[in-house]
Amino acid sequence: MSKFIKAFIGALVLALSFSAAPVLAHTDPEVAGYIPVDGGRVWYRLNGARHLGKKPAIIVMHGGPGGTHRSNMPYVKLSDTYPVILYDQLDTGNSDRPGDRRKWTVEHFVSEIDAIRRALDLKEVIIAGHSWGGTLAAEYAVRNPKGLKAAILSSPLLNTRQWIADNREWIEAMPEKERTAIITHEEAGTTNHPDYRAAEDAFYARHMCRKSPCPNADDRTGGPEKNNDVYEYMWGPTEFFAPGTLRDYDVTARLDAIQVPTLVICGEFDEAAPKSCRKYTGMIKGGDYHTIPDAGHSTMRENEALYLETVRAFLAGVRD
Structure with a gap:
């Protein structure tokens, strides 16, 4: 065999x-x-x-x-x-x-x-x-x-570093309120603040998935859970920080x-x-x-x- x-x-x-x-x-x-x-x-x-x-x-x-x-x-x-x-x-x-x-x-x-x-x-x-x-x-x-x-x-x-720089350019193109919320709360270390999370959602609507609702959601839900601890330890609180x-x-x-x-x-x-x-x-x-x-x-x-x-x-x- x-x-x-x-x-x-x-x-x-x-x-x-x-x-x-x-x-x-x-x-x-x-x-x-x-x-x-x-x-x-x-x-x-x-x-x-x-x-x-x-x-x-x-x-x-x-x-x-x-x-x-x-x-x-x-x-x-x-x-x-x-x-x-x-x-x-x-x-x-x-x-x-x-x-x-x-x-x-x-x-x-x-x-x-x-x-x-x-x-x-x-x-x-x-x-x-x-x-x-x-x-x-x-x-x-x-x-x-x-x-x-x-x-x-x-x-x-x-x-x-290039990823972050590129996403800073995307953030600079966002409305002032959202842009300011992201910058202010990252500097203050308050990334769990509701204003920061709202701005994060607005960013994702432009640069994560631009369609609403995002297609094929069943591919990503209802199955094994992801591990946010690994994500935050190796990366951080958001895709752009x-x-x-x-x-x-x-x-x-x-x-x-x-x-x-x-x-x-x-x-x-x-x-x-x-x-x-x-x-x-x-x-x-x-x-x-x-x-x-x-x-x-x-x-x-x-x-x-x-x-x-x-x-x-x-x-x-x-x-x-």
Whole structure:
């Protein structure tokens, strides 16, 4: 029996061993279970199992930090062509929650990708990540591990200082009342004040999801809970204020090490600002940049059809 078949059977056994793992999405997984990582277990789901060993597996990293796999549910539609693996990072969603802050690092969360590959014996992979997930995808890609075929950096966080600067420009374009509330309460350390939170909502209506109500809300609700403690510890109280451990994060000086085709995609009014995403794309040999018109940071929710069309077109040009 081949090592691949053994690994897949092992995954099925693992899924059955944890049959209590909830089915939490509008497209049920073909396989679901837990994979051991440093500090606990991460929960994963797999669709497109028939393509395993024939096509590179797409491993998708969610945003946050502290988000869940449900924000990336549109990727499941690619399972008609590829194996697609979504998972919850340690300490969030369906995964174990040991609460050990020593594991809340870029290095740990990148190591989870290696653990998934080992557990499922994935020889060839395409990595995709949105927002903070784009951080992990970039960090993985700059290492150029064996079997990496392509990377998708979706509205990625690649440089915190640039992210904050770009969002300050978005804030400067807001009405004076909201702009003043944001600046005043951040300086005073009163970001829980109702005026600050109201201004935050107004910002998100422009740069998180521009449609009201935001489409496909069922993809993100009613499932595993995100972990706000991880988010606030590593990032901060809002998308545009980052006093957490990622405050000085910057991978841009290493982007030129990426050797695989890389798609950088973001919204026209994204928190991951188009001008910066274009600049980052230019740092990657074989980088391919696309904008989703009239979208904020929730690109997949605001125009899922165009987003997936763009991803499919990119993947069609990637050699298996």
